[in-house]
Amino acid sequence: MQMIRNLASQPTAFLVWKIMLNRLPTKINLRARNILVDEEELRCIFCDNVVESINHCFLSCDKVMEIWKACYVWLHVSKIIPNSSEQHFWQHAHFVQTKLEQDMWQVVWVAAVSNIWV
Numbered sequence: 001m002q003m004i005r006n007l008a009s010q011p012t013a014f015l016v017w018k019i020m021l022n023r024l025p026t027k028i029n030l031r032a033r034n035i036l037v038d039e040e041e042l043r044c045i046f047c048d049n050v051v052e053s054i055n056h057c058f059l060s061c062d063k064v065m066e067i068w069k070a071c072y073v074w075l076h077v078s079k080i081i082p083n084s085s086e087q088h089f090w091q092h093a094h095f096v097q098t099k100l101e102q103d104m105w106q107v108v109w110v111a112a113v114s115n116i117w118v
Contacts, residue, residue: 012114019054019085019113027052058085058113071112085113 018024027043028051030036044052046063058064059081072079082088089109 012110016110022054024054026054026057054085059088064116
């Protein structure tokens with residue numbers, strides 16, 4: 001996470017921190033706080049098929065999956081996307097060989113999730 005503090009803006013680092021702690025105001029989290037109660041309101045903003053959670057929003061949604069696939073094609077790698085956002089972040093740090101590559105992969109991850117959320 002040191003790299004996040006060094007390379008990311010403060011709002012982006014805060015976003016990553018909230019993702020890791022499952023504290024983003026996703027629809028499922030808003031329901032847990034009794035802000036959203038109607039089942040219709042809980043569906044993913046991208047696919048409108050599944051309840052919006054952090055893992056769905058950033059990993060398993062079909063629309064978002066296309067973003068990750070495009071990133072991997074662009075970077076010439078083949079990866080299996082894990083089931084949790086935290087595992088996905090750390091995956092980008094551990095399949096490379098140098099610290100520079102690790103930092104670059106984490107920047108790609110941060111940029112992707114920032115753009116997905118915004």
